[in-house]
Amino acid sequence: MTHTSNPSADMTIAWQGTRKDNSEMKHDRGSGRTRPRLKLLAGLAATVFLGGCVSFSQDAGLSVAQTVAYTDLGKDVVKITGEAEALAAQTRAEELLRRPLTPDGAVQIALLKNRGLQAAFNDLGVSEAAYVQASLPPSPRVSLGRSGLLGGGAFEVERQLMIGLFELATLPQRAAVAQQEFRAAQFRTAEAVLSLGAEARRQYYRAVAANQRVAFMQQALATAETASELAKQLGETGALNKLEQAREHAFYQELGAQLAQARIEQKVERERLIRQLGLWGRDITFTLPGTLPPLPSRLATQRDVESEALARRVDLQALRNDLNAVAGQYSLDVIQSVVSDIELVEGSSFGKSKTVDDHGEVEIEKEKSRTRGIEVSFTIPIFDFGETTRRGAQEAYMAAANRLAERAVNVRSEAREAYAVYRGKHDLARHYQNRVLPLQKRIQDEALLQYSGMLVDVSQLIIDARTRILSNVDAINARRDFWIAATDLKAALVGGLNGGGGAGGGETTTAAAGGEAAGGGH
Numbered sequence: 323m324t325h326t327s328n329p330s331a332d333m334t335i336a337w338q339g340t341r342k343d344n345s346e347m348k349h350d351r352g353s354g355r356t357r358p359r360l361k362l363l364a365g366l367a368a369t370v371f372l373g374g375c376v377s378f379s380q381d382a383g384l385s386v387a388q389t390v391a392y393t394d395l396g397k398d399v400v401k402i403t404g405e406a407e408a409l410a411a412q413t414r415a416e417e418l419l420r421r422p423l424t425p426d427g428a429v430q431i432a433l434l435k436n437r438g439l440q441a442a443f444n445d446l447g448v449s450e451a452a453y454v455q456a457s458l459p460p461s462p463r464v465s466l467g468r469s470g471l472l473g474g475g476a477f478e479v480e481r482q483l484m485i486g487l488f489e490l491a492t493l494p495q496r497a498a499v500a501q502q503e504f505r506a507a508q509f510r511t512a513e514a515v516l517s518l519g520a521e522a523r524r525q526y527y528r529a530v531a532a533n534q535r536v537a538f539m540q541q542a543l544a545t546a547e548t549a550s551e552l553a554k555q556l557g558e559t560g561a562l563n564k565l566e567q568a569r570e571h572a573f574y575q576e577l578g579a580q581l582a583q584a585r586i587e588q589k590v591e592r593e594r595l596i597r598q599l600g601l602w603g604r605d606i607t608f609t610l611p612g613t614l615p616p617l618p619s620r621l622a623t624q625r626d627v628e629s630e631a632l633a634r635r636v637d638l639q640a641l642r643n644d645l646n647a648v649a650g651q652y653s654l655d656v657i658q659s660v661v662s663d664i665e666l667v668e669g670s671s672f673g674k675s676k677t678v679d680d681h682g683e684v685e686i687e688k689e690k691s692r693t694r695g696i697e698v699s700f701t702i703p704i705f706d707f708g709e710t711t712r713r714g715a716q717e718a719y720m721a722a723a724n725r726l727a728e729r730a731v732n733v734r735s736e737a738r739e740a741y742a743v744y745r746g747k748h749d750l751a752r753h754y755q756n757r758v759l760p761l762q763k764r765i766q767d768e769a770l771l772q773y774s775g776m777l778v779d780v781s782q783l784i785i786d787a788r789t790r791i792l793s794n795v796d797a798i799n800a801r802r803d804f805w806i807a808a809t810d811l812k813a814a815l816v817g818g819l820n821g822g823g824g825a826g827g828g829e830t831t832t833a834a835a836g837g838e839a840a841g842g843g844h
Contacts, residue, residue, distance in 0.1 A: 375459075376497070383508055384508075386511070387511045390816070394516065396426070397519065401443045415605065423609065428595070432518055432522035433519060435600035439514060449504050455500075459489070460489040499650035506641075513636045522595075522599065528595075531799065533612050546570075550570050569784055570784070617751055617801065622811065627814075628733075628738065632734065744810070766786055
Protein backbone atom coordinates (compact mmCIF):
# COMPACT_ATOMS: atom_id res chain seq x y z
CA MET A 323 0.00 0.00 0.00
CA THR A 324 1.14 3.51 -0.66
CA HIS A 325 -0.02 6.58 1.20
CA THR A 326 -0.35 9.94 -0.46
CA SER A 327 2.08 12.61 0.51
CA ASN A 328 1.30 15.35 2.98
CA PRO A 329 -1.18 17.91 1.56
CA SER A 330 0.93 20.67 3.04
CA ALA A 331 4.03 19.53 1.18
CA ASP A 332 3.79 22.23 -1.46
CA MET A 333 7.02 23.93 -0.50
CA THR A 334 10.34 22.20 -1.13
CA ILE A 335 13.93 23.24 -0.69
CA ALA A 336 16.53 21.97 -3.18
CA TRP A 337 20.22 22.11 -2.38
CA GLN A 338 22.71 21.50 -5.15
CA GLY A 339 26.05 20.43 -3.74
CA THR A 340 29.49 20.85 -5.32
CA ARG A 341 28.27 23.05 -8.18
CA LYS A 342 31.36 24.72 -9.60
CA ASP A 343 32.43 26.73 -12.59
CA ASN A 344 35.16 25.77 -15.03
CA SER A 345 38.07 26.88 -12.94
CA GLU A 346 36.83 25.14 -9.81
CA MET A 347 36.15 21.95 -11.69
CA LYS A 348 39.65 22.00 -13.10
CA HIS A 349 40.98 22.50 -9.59
CA ASP A 350 38.95 19.58 -8.28
CA ARG A 351 39.99 17.36 -11.12
CA GLY A 352 43.55 18.22 -10.32
CA SER A 353 43.06 17.48 -6.64
CA GLY A 354 41.18 14.22 -7.37
CA ARG A 355 38.49 14.75 -4.72
CA THR A 356 35.28 14.74 -6.73
CA ARG A 357 35.84 11.67 -8.87
CA PRO A 358 36.51 9.24 -5.98
CA ARG A 359 33.37 10.49 -4.25
CA LEU A 360 31.23 9.84 -7.29
CA LYS A 361 32.85 6.46 -7.76
CA LEU A 362 32.01 5.61 -4.16
CA LEU A 363 28.38 6.58 -4.67
CA ALA A 364 28.26 4.66 -7.92
CA GLY A 365 29.69 1.61 -6.16
CA LEU A 366 27.05 1.93 -3.44
CA ALA A 367 24.33 2.13 -6.05
CA ALA A 368 25.69 -0.92 -7.88
CA THR A 369 25.76 -2.91 -4.62
CA VAL A 370 22.12 -2.09 -3.95
CA PHE A 371 21.24 -2.92 -7.56
CA LEU A 372 22.75 -6.38 -7.36
CA GLY A 373 21.52 -7.17 -3.86
CA GLY A 374 17.89 -6.19 -4.26
CA CYS A 375 16.90 -7.66 -7.63
CA VAL A 376 14.82 -10.84 -7.82
CA SER A 377 13.82 -12.87 -10.84
CA PHE A 378 10.59 -14.52 -11.92
CA SER A 379 9.99 -17.98 -10.48
CA GLN A 380 9.94 -20.96 -12.81
CA ASP A 381 6.55 -22.12 -11.50
CA ALA A 382 4.89 -18.69 -11.99
CA GLY A 383 4.50 -18.35 -8.22
CA LEU A 384 2.30 -21.46 -7.92
CA SER A 385 4.50 -23.30 -5.43
CA VAL A 386 2.14 -22.64 -2.50
CA ALA A 387 -0.99 -23.54 -4.49
CA GLN A 388 0.61 -26.71 -5.84
CA THR A 389 1.72 -27.80 -2.39
CA VAL A 390 -1.70 -27.16 -0.87
CA ALA A 391 -3.50 -28.93 -3.73
CA TYR A 392 -1.28 -32.00 -3.42
CA THR A 393 -1.18 -32.13 0.39
CA ASP A 394 -4.80 -31.31 1.22
CA LEU A 395 -6.66 -32.45 -1.90
CA GLY A 396 -4.33 -35.02 -3.41
CA LYS A 397 -4.69 -33.24 -6.75
CA ASP A 398 -2.56 -31.39 -9.30
CA VAL A 399 -2.88 -27.82 -10.54
CA VAL A 400 -1.39 -26.54 -13.78
CA LYS A 401 -1.22 -23.07 -15.24
CA ILE A 402 -2.22 -23.13 -18.90
CA THR A 403 0.29 -20.95 -20.72
CA GLY A 404 0.41 -22.63 -24.11
CA GLU A 405 -0.91 -25.33 -26.37
CA ALA A 406 1.15 -28.07 -24.74
CA GLU A 407 -0.30 -27.48 -21.27
CA ALA A 408 -3.84 -27.14 -22.67
CA LEU A 409 -3.54 -30.42 -24.56
CA ALA A 410 -2.17 -32.25 -21.52
CA ALA A 411 -4.97 -30.94 -19.31
CA GLN A 412 -7.60 -31.92 -21.88
CA THR A 413 -6.16 -35.42 -22.20
CA ARG A 414 -6.17 -35.89 -18.44
CA ALA A 415 -9.76 -34.65 -18.17
CA GLU A 416 -10.94 -36.95 -20.98
CA GLU A 417 -9.42 -39.93 -19.19
CA LEU A 418 -11.43 -39.10 -16.07
CA LEU A 419 -14.63 -38.53 -18.07
CA ARG A 420 -14.55 -41.89 -19.85
CA ARG A 421 -15.91 -43.67 -16.78
CA PRO A 422 -18.63 -42.64 -14.31
CA LEU A 423 -17.44 -39.53 -12.54
CA THR A 424 -16.26 -39.76 -8.93
CA PRO A 425 -15.98 -36.93 -6.36
CA ASP A 426 -12.18 -36.92 -6.64
CA GLY A 427 -12.40 -36.99 -10.43
CA ALA A 428 -14.73 -34.00 -10.41
CA VAL A 429 -12.30 -32.02 -8.24
CA GLN A 430 -9.34 -32.84 -10.47
CA ILE A 431 -11.20 -31.89 -13.64
CA ALA A 432 -12.26 -28.58 -12.11
CA LEU A 433 -8.67 -27.77 -11.14
CA LEU A 434 -7.57 -28.48 -14.71
CA LYS A 435 -10.39 -26.98 -16.75
CA ASN A 436 -12.01 -24.18 -14.77
CA ARG A 437 -11.11 -20.88 -16.46
CA GLY A 438 -11.89 -18.84 -13.38
CA LEU A 439 -9.06 -20.63 -11.58
CA GLN A 440 -6.76 -19.94 -14.52
CA ALA A 441 -7.67 -16.26 -14.20
CA ALA A 442 -6.65 -16.44 -10.54
CA PHE A 443 -3.29 -17.87 -11.67
CA ASN A 444 -2.94 -14.94 -14.09
CA ASP A 445 -3.68 -12.50 -11.25
CA LEU A 446 -0.92 -14.17 -9.26
CA GLY A 447 1.39 -13.59 -12.21
CA VAL A 448 0.52 -9.90 -12.09
CA SER A 449 1.40 -9.87 -8.38
CA GLU A 450 4.72 -11.54 -9.08
CA ALA A 451 5.50 -8.97 -11.78
CA ALA A 452 4.79 -6.20 -9.26
CA TYR A 453 7.11 -7.90 -6.77
CA VAL A 454 9.93 -8.18 -9.30
CA GLN A 455 9.39 -4.57 -10.34
CA ALA A 456 9.59 -3.42 -6.72
CA SER A 457 12.94 -5.17 -6.31
CA LEU A 458 14.50 -3.34 -9.24
CA PRO A 459 16.50 -0.17 -8.59
CA PRO A 460 15.00 3.13 -9.70
CA SER A 461 15.66 4.06 -13.29
CA PRO A 462 17.96 7.03 -13.82
CA ARG A 463 16.30 10.22 -14.99
CA VAL A 464 17.78 12.27 -17.78
CA SER A 465 17.18 16.00 -17.96
CA LEU A 466 17.96 17.98 -21.13
CA GLY A 467 17.44 21.70 -21.42
CA ARG A 468 18.29 24.50 -23.80
CA SER A 469 17.96 28.15 -23.04
CA GLY A 470 16.69 30.59 -25.61
CA LEU A 471 18.91 32.49 -27.99
CA LEU A 472 20.84 35.26 -26.29
CA GLY A 473 22.18 38.36 -27.75
CA GLY A 474 24.67 37.78 -30.52
CA GLY A 475 23.27 34.30 -31.33
CA ALA A 476 24.47 32.76 -28.06
CA PHE A 477 22.65 29.81 -26.44
CA GLU A 478 23.26 27.34 -23.61
CA VAL A 479 22.53 23.56 -23.35
CA GLU A 480 22.33 21.74 -19.99
CA ARG A 481 22.29 17.96 -19.48
CA GLN A 482 21.78 16.08 -16.20
CA LEU A 483 21.68 12.40 -15.19
CA MET A 484 19.98 11.85 -11.82
CA ILE A 485 19.60 8.75 -9.65
CA GLY A 486 17.38 8.73 -6.54
CA LEU A 487 19.61 7.74 -3.63
CA PHE A 488 16.68 7.66 -1.22
CA GLU A 489 14.94 5.09 -3.40
CA LEU A 490 18.17 3.13 -3.56
CA ALA A 491 18.63 3.26 0.20
CA THR A 492 15.08 2.03 0.84
CA LEU A 493 15.12 -0.55 -1.96
CA PRO A 494 15.62 -3.58 0.34
CA GLN A 495 12.76 -2.47 2.56
CA ARG A 496 10.44 -1.77 -0.36
CA ALA A 497 11.35 -5.16 -1.86
CA ALA A 498 10.58 -6.84 1.47
CA VAL A 499 7.13 -5.20 1.54
CA ALA A 500 6.47 -6.37 -2.02
CA GLN A 501 7.62 -9.86 -1.11
CA GLN A 502 5.10 -10.05 1.74
CA GLU A 503 2.35 -8.80 -0.57
CA PHE A 504 3.28 -11.42 -3.16
CA ARG A 505 3.37 -14.10 -0.47
CA ALA A 506 -0.14 -13.10 0.58
CA ALA A 507 -1.25 -13.34 -3.05
CA GLN A 508 0.20 -16.86 -3.22
CA PHE A 509 -1.87 -17.97 -0.23
CA ARG A 510 -4.99 -16.34 -1.68
CA THR A 511 -4.42 -18.28 -4.89
CA ALA A 512 -4.10 -21.45 -2.82
CA GLU A 513 -7.39 -20.53 -1.16
CA ALA A 514 -8.98 -20.17 -4.60
CA VAL A 515 -7.78 -23.71 -5.41
CA LEU A 516 -9.27 -25.08 -2.20
CA SER A 517 -12.49 -23.14 -2.68
CA LEU A 518 -12.99 -24.44 -6.22
CA GLY A 519 -12.19 -27.99 -5.16
CA ALA A 520 -14.67 -27.83 -2.28
CA GLU A 521 -17.45 -26.32 -4.38
CA ALA A 522 -16.91 -28.85 -7.18
CA ARG A 523 -17.25 -31.65 -4.62
CA ARG A 524 -20.38 -30.11 -3.10
CA GLN A 525 -21.98 -29.69 -6.49
CA TYR A 526 -21.09 -33.25 -7.41
CA TYR A 527 -23.07 -34.53 -4.41
CA ARG A 528 -26.01 -32.27 -5.28
CA ALA A 529 -26.07 -33.55 -8.86
CA VAL A 530 -25.85 -37.22 -7.83
CA ALA A 531 -28.57 -36.71 -5.21
CA ALA A 532 -30.78 -35.23 -7.93
CA ASN A 533 -30.16 -38.37 -10.01
CA GLN A 534 -31.09 -40.57 -7.07
CA ARG A 535 -34.31 -38.64 -6.41
CA VAL A 536 -35.33 -39.01 -10.05
CA ALA A 537 -34.62 -42.76 -9.96
CA PHE A 538 -36.69 -43.20 -6.82
CA MET A 539 -39.57 -41.11 -8.16
CA GLN A 540 -39.59 -43.21 -11.33
CA GLN A 541 -39.94 -46.38 -9.25
CA ALA A 542 -42.72 -44.84 -7.16
CA LEU A 543 -44.50 -43.68 -10.29
CA ALA A 544 -44.33 -47.18 -11.81
CA THR A 545 -45.89 -48.62 -8.65
CA ALA A 546 -48.59 -45.94 -8.62
CA GLU A 547 -49.34 -46.62 -12.29
CA THR A 548 -49.88 -50.30 -11.54
CA ALA A 549 -52.19 -49.40 -8.63
CA SER A 550 -54.11 -46.96 -10.83
CA GLU A 551 -54.67 -49.65 -13.49
CA LEU A 552 -55.78 -52.08 -10.80
CA ALA A 553 -58.22 -49.54 -9.42
CA LYS A 554 -59.66 -49.04 -12.88
CA GLN A 555 -60.19 -52.78 -13.32
CA LEU A 556 -61.75 -53.14 -9.88
CA GLY A 557 -64.04 -50.24 -10.70
CA GLU A 558 -65.23 -51.97 -13.84
CA THR A 559 -66.18 -55.06 -11.80
CA GLY A 560 -67.87 -52.93 -9.12
CA ALA A 561 -65.38 -53.90 -6.39
CA LEU A 562 -64.12 -50.28 -6.06
CA ASN A 563 -66.29 -47.19 -6.00
CA LYS A 564 -65.66 -44.12 -8.12
CA LEU A 565 -64.30 -42.02 -5.22
CA GLU A 566 -61.56 -44.52 -4.41
CA GLN A 567 -60.78 -44.89 -8.11
CA ALA A 568 -60.39 -41.11 -8.41
CA ARG A 569 -58.05 -41.04 -5.41
CA GLU A 570 -55.80 -43.68 -6.96
CA HIS A 571 -55.73 -41.84 -10.29
CA ALA A 572 -55.03 -38.48 -8.59
CA PHE A 573 -52.16 -39.99 -6.60
CA TYR A 574 -50.63 -41.30 -9.82
CA GLN A 575 -50.91 -37.89 -11.50
CA GLU A 576 -49.39 -36.15 -8.48
CA LEU A 577 -46.38 -38.46 -8.62
CA GLY A 578 -46.02 -37.69 -12.32
CA ALA A 579 -45.85 -33.97 -11.52
CA GLN A 580 -43.28 -34.58 -8.77
CA LEU A 581 -41.16 -36.64 -11.15
CA ALA A 582 -41.26 -33.81 -13.71
CA GLN A 583 -40.09 -31.38 -11.03
CA ALA A 584 -37.31 -33.77 -9.97
CA ARG A 585 -36.12 -34.01 -13.57
CA ILE A 586 -35.94 -30.21 -13.82
CA GLU A 587 -33.82 -30.11 -10.65
CA GLN A 588 -31.66 -32.91 -12.06
CA LYS A 589 -30.87 -30.88 -15.18
CA VAL A 590 -30.22 -27.71 -13.18
CA GLU A 591 -27.80 -29.42 -10.79
CA ARG A 592 -25.99 -31.10 -13.67
CA GLU A 593 -25.52 -27.80 -15.48
CA ARG A 594 -24.18 -26.21 -12.31
CA LEU A 595 -21.69 -29.04 -12.03
CA ILE A 596 -20.68 -28.58 -15.66
CA ARG A 597 -19.94 -24.92 -14.96
CA GLN A 598 -17.84 -25.79 -11.93
CA LEU A 599 -15.84 -28.29 -13.96
CA GLY A 600 -15.39 -25.82 -16.82
CA LEU A 601 -16.63 -28.27 -19.46
CA TRP A 602 -18.23 -27.67 -22.83
CA GLY A 603 -18.77 -29.44 -26.15
CA ARG A 604 -18.63 -33.22 -26.14
CA ASP A 605 -17.16 -33.27 -22.62
CA ILE A 606 -20.56 -32.49 -21.06
CA THR A 607 -21.84 -35.97 -21.92
CA PHE A 608 -20.12 -37.52 -18.90
CA THR A 609 -21.91 -40.10 -16.74
CA LEU A 610 -22.82 -39.63 -13.08
CA PRO A 611 -23.62 -42.43 -10.62
CA GLY A 612 -27.26 -43.10 -9.85
CA THR A 613 -26.80 -43.08 -6.07
CA LEU A 614 -24.75 -41.26 -3.47
CA PRO A 615 -21.82 -42.99 -1.76
CA PRO A 616 -22.78 -44.99 1.34
CA LEU A 617 -22.24 -43.46 4.75
CA PRO A 618 -18.74 -44.08 6.12
CA SER A 619 -18.31 -46.75 8.77
CA ARG A 620 -16.02 -44.50 10.81
CA LEU A 621 -16.26 -40.77 11.43
CA ALA A 622 -13.49 -38.24 11.77
CA THR A 623 -12.65 -37.58 15.40
CA GLN A 624 -12.98 -34.10 16.82
CA ARG A 625 -9.49 -33.84 18.27
CA ASP A 626 -8.51 -30.18 18.48
CA VAL A 627 -10.16 -28.77 15.38
CA GLU A 628 -9.53 -25.18 16.50
CA SER A 629 -5.75 -25.60 16.69
CA GLU A 630 -5.66 -27.51 13.42
CA ALA A 631 -7.64 -24.79 11.65
CA LEU A 632 -5.44 -22.01 13.07
CA ALA A 633 -2.31 -23.81 11.89
CA ARG A 634 -3.52 -24.81 8.40
CA ARG A 635 -6.01 -22.23 7.13
CA VAL A 636 -4.49 -20.52 4.09
CA ASP A 637 -6.65 -17.40 4.49
CA LEU A 638 -5.06 -16.81 7.90
CA GLN A 639 -1.61 -17.15 6.38
CA ALA A 640 -2.53 -14.64 3.69
CA LEU A 641 -3.65 -12.13 6.34
CA ARG A 642 -0.43 -12.67 8.31
CA ASN A 643 1.57 -11.72 5.23
CA ASP A 644 -0.71 -8.73 4.70
CA LEU A 645 0.07 -7.59 8.23
CA ASN A 646 3.81 -7.97 7.65
CA ALA A 647 3.56 -5.96 4.44
CA VAL A 648 1.64 -3.18 6.16
CA ALA A 649 4.20 -3.15 8.98
CA GLY A 650 7.02 -2.68 6.48
CA GLN A 651 5.09 0.00 4.63
CA TYR A 652 4.46 1.78 7.94
CA SER A 653 8.20 2.34 8.40
CA LEU A 654 8.56 3.63 4.86
CA ASP A 655 5.67 6.05 5.32
CA VAL A 656 7.19 7.45 8.50
CA ILE A 657 10.47 8.13 6.67
CA GLN A 658 8.76 9.58 3.62
CA SER A 659 6.77 11.97 5.78
CA VAL A 660 10.06 13.83 6.39
CA VAL A 661 12.40 13.17 3.45
CA SER A 662 11.07 13.19 -0.08
CA ASP A 663 14.16 12.24 -2.07
CA ILE A 664 17.94 12.44 -2.34
CA GLU A 665 19.42 12.40 -5.82
CA LEU A 666 22.88 11.72 -7.22
CA VAL A 667 23.43 14.22 -10.04
CA GLU A 668 25.93 14.05 -12.89
CA GLY A 669 25.54 16.83 -15.45
CA SER A 670 27.24 19.11 -17.88
CA SER A 671 26.42 22.29 -19.72
CA PHE A 672 27.99 24.21 -22.55
CA GLY A 673 27.26 27.40 -24.40
CA LYS A 674 28.14 28.99 -27.70
CA SER A 675 28.26 32.58 -28.82
CA LYS A 676 29.63 34.33 -31.87
CA THR A 677 31.27 37.72 -32.14
CA VAL A 678 32.57 39.82 -35.03
CA ASP A 679 36.02 41.37 -34.65
CA ASP A 680 37.24 44.65 -36.08
CA HIS A 681 38.16 43.00 -39.35
CA GLY A 682 34.65 41.58 -39.84
CA GLU A 683 35.66 37.99 -39.11
CA VAL A 684 33.31 35.75 -37.08
CA GLU A 685 34.71 34.16 -33.96
CA ILE A 686 32.94 31.27 -32.17
CA GLU A 687 33.40 31.06 -28.42
CA LYS A 688 32.54 27.89 -26.47
CA GLU A 689 32.24 27.48 -22.73
CA LYS A 690 31.70 24.13 -21.01
CA SER A 691 31.26 23.19 -17.38
CA ARG A 692 30.37 19.99 -15.49
CA THR A 693 28.07 19.47 -12.52
CA ARG A 694 28.42 16.68 -9.98
CA GLY A 695 26.94 16.34 -6.58
CA ILE A 696 24.01 15.39 -4.43
CA GLU A 697 20.62 17.05 -4.53
CA VAL A 698 18.30 16.74 -1.53
CA SER A 699 14.57 17.38 -1.61
CA PHE A 700 12.46 17.24 1.54
CA THR A 701 9.07 18.33 2.77
CA ILE A 702 8.66 21.30 5.08
CA PRO A 703 6.14 20.11 7.70
CA ILE A 704 4.79 23.57 8.45
CA PHE A 705 1.27 22.34 9.27
CA ASP A 706 1.33 18.83 10.73
CA PHE A 707 5.02 17.79 10.89
CA GLY A 708 4.17 14.64 8.90
CA GLU A 709 1.57 13.58 11.47
CA THR A 710 -1.17 12.82 8.93
CA THR A 711 1.03 10.36 7.05
CA ARG A 712 2.19 8.66 10.24
CA ARG A 713 -1.35 8.51 11.61
CA GLY A 714 -2.68 7.05 8.36
CA ALA A 715 0.04 4.41 8.35
CA GLN A 716 -0.67 3.54 11.97
CA GLU A 717 -4.40 3.18 11.32
CA ALA A 718 -3.72 1.01 8.28
CA TYR A 719 -1.53 -1.26 10.39
CA MET A 720 -4.14 -1.56 13.14
CA ALA A 721 -6.83 -2.30 10.56
CA ALA A 722 -4.75 -5.17 9.17
CA ALA A 723 -4.08 -6.46 12.70
CA ASN A 724 -7.79 -6.34 13.59
CA ARG A 725 -8.73 -8.15 10.38
CA LEU A 726 -6.28 -10.91 11.25
CA ALA A 727 -7.62 -11.14 14.81
CA GLU A 728 -11.21 -11.25 13.57
CA ARG A 729 -10.42 -14.02 11.12
CA ALA A 730 -8.67 -16.03 13.84
CA VAL A 731 -11.78 -15.79 16.04
CA ASN A 732 -14.03 -16.77 13.13
CA VAL A 733 -11.77 -19.67 12.13
CA ARG A 734 -12.10 -21.20 15.59
CA SER A 735 -15.89 -20.89 15.49
CA GLU A 736 -16.15 -22.15 11.90
CA ALA A 737 -14.13 -25.26 12.78
CA ARG A 738 -16.37 -26.07 15.75
CA GLU A 739 -19.52 -25.37 13.74
CA ALA A 740 -18.38 -27.47 10.79
CA TYR A 741 -17.62 -30.44 13.04
CA ALA A 742 -20.97 -30.12 14.84
CA VAL A 743 -22.82 -30.05 11.49
CA TYR A 744 -20.73 -32.98 10.24
CA ARG A 745 -21.65 -35.16 13.22
CA GLY A 746 -25.26 -34.02 13.26
CA LYS A 747 -25.79 -34.69 9.54
CA HIS A 748 -24.26 -38.14 9.91
CA ASP A 749 -26.55 -39.01 12.80
CA LEU A 750 -29.57 -37.75 10.86
CA ALA A 751 -28.70 -39.69 7.70
CA ARG A 752 -28.00 -42.81 9.77
CA HIS A 753 -31.35 -42.38 11.55
CA TYR A 754 -33.23 -42.31 8.24
CA GLN A 755 -31.28 -45.31 6.96
CA ASN A 756 -31.60 -47.52 10.06
CA ARG A 757 -34.89 -46.38 11.59
CA VAL A 758 -37.26 -44.35 9.42
CA LEU A 759 -37.03 -46.19 6.09
CA PRO A 760 -37.32 -49.73 7.55
CA LEU A 761 -40.42 -48.65 9.50
CA GLN A 762 -41.98 -47.04 6.44
CA LYS A 763 -41.40 -50.19 4.43
CA ARG A 764 -43.02 -52.28 7.13
CA ILE A 765 -46.02 -49.96 7.24
CA GLN A 766 -46.42 -50.18 3.48
CA ASP A 767 -46.19 -53.98 3.49
CA GLU A 768 -48.76 -54.30 6.25
CA ALA A 769 -51.06 -51.80 4.57
CA LEU A 770 -50.93 -53.77 1.32
CA LEU A 771 -51.80 -56.98 3.17
CA GLN A 772 -54.76 -55.34 4.91
CA TYR A 773 -55.86 -53.71 1.69
CA SER A 774 -55.79 -57.08 -0.04
CA GLY A 775 -57.94 -58.44 2.79
CA MET A 776 -60.29 -55.47 2.43
CA LEU A 777 -59.43 -54.34 5.99
CA VAL A 778 -58.39 -50.78 4.99
CA ASP A 779 -59.60 -48.58 2.18
CA VAL A 780 -57.55 -47.07 -0.63
CA SER A 781 -57.36 -43.66 1.10
CA GLN A 782 -55.24 -45.04 3.95
CA LEU A 783 -53.06 -46.89 1.46
CA ILE A 784 -52.39 -43.65 -0.48
CA ILE A 785 -51.58 -41.74 2.71
CA ASP A 786 -49.05 -44.39 3.72
CA ALA A 787 -47.52 -44.39 0.23
CA ARG A 788 -47.14 -40.61 0.26
CA THR A 789 -45.46 -40.72 3.66
CA ARG A 790 -43.02 -43.39 2.49
CA ILE A 791 -42.14 -41.39 -0.66
CA LEU A 792 -41.50 -38.27 1.38
CA SER A 793 -39.32 -40.21 3.86
CA ASN A 794 -37.23 -41.67 1.05
CA VAL A 795 -36.68 -38.24 -0.50
CA ASP A 796 -35.70 -36.84 2.90
CA ALA A 797 -33.31 -39.75 3.40
CA ILE A 798 -31.62 -38.99 0.06
CA ASN A 799 -31.31 -35.32 1.01
CA ALA A 800 -29.91 -36.23 4.45
CA ARG A 801 -27.18 -38.38 2.89
CA ARG A 802 -26.36 -35.61 0.40
CA ASP A 803 -26.11 -33.07 3.21
CA PHE A 804 -23.78 -35.33 5.18
CA TRP A 805 -21.31 -35.47 2.29
CA ILE A 806 -21.56 -31.72 1.83
CA ALA A 807 -20.93 -31.29 5.57
CA ALA A 808 -17.87 -33.55 5.29
CA THR A 809 -16.60 -31.28 2.51
CA ASP A 810 -17.28 -28.20 4.64
CA LEU A 811 -15.39 -29.70 7.58
CA LYS A 812 -12.29 -30.21 5.44
CA ALA A 813 -12.63 -26.67 4.09
CA ALA A 814 -12.99 -25.27 7.63
CA LEU A 815 -9.66 -26.84 8.54
CA VAL A 816 -7.57 -25.95 5.49
CA GLY A 817 -9.46 -23.20 3.60
CA GLY A 818 -12.01 -22.74 0.85
CA LEU A 819 -15.02 -22.66 3.18
CA ASN A 820 -16.52 -19.47 1.73
CA GLY A 821 -17.48 -21.25 -1.47
CA GLY A 822 -20.09 -23.21 0.46
CA GLY A 823 -21.61 -20.26 2.22
CA GLY A 824 -20.36 -21.33 5.63
CA ALA A 825 -20.34 -24.55 7.57
CA GLY A 826 -24.09 -24.65 7.67
CA GLY A 827 -24.47 -24.02 3.96
CA GLY A 828 -25.99 -27.45 3.43
CA GLU A 829 -28.97 -26.66 5.64
CA THR A 830 -30.38 -24.09 3.24
CA THR A 831 -30.13 -26.56 0.37
CA THR A 832 -31.77 -29.26 2.44
CA ALA A 833 -34.63 -27.04 3.47
CA ALA A 834 -35.28 -25.97 -0.09
CA ALA A 835 -35.18 -29.50 -1.45
CA GLY A 836 -37.25 -30.84 1.39
CA GLY A 837 -39.83 -28.12 0.95
CA GLU A 838 -40.18 -28.91 -2.72
CA ALA A 839 -40.53 -32.61 -1.98
CA ALA A 840 -43.02 -32.00 0.77
CA GLY A 841 -44.96 -29.57 -1.35
CA GLY A 842 -45.17 -32.04 -4.17
CA GLY A 843 -46.33 -34.90 -2.00
CA HIS A 844 -49.33 -33.50 -0.18
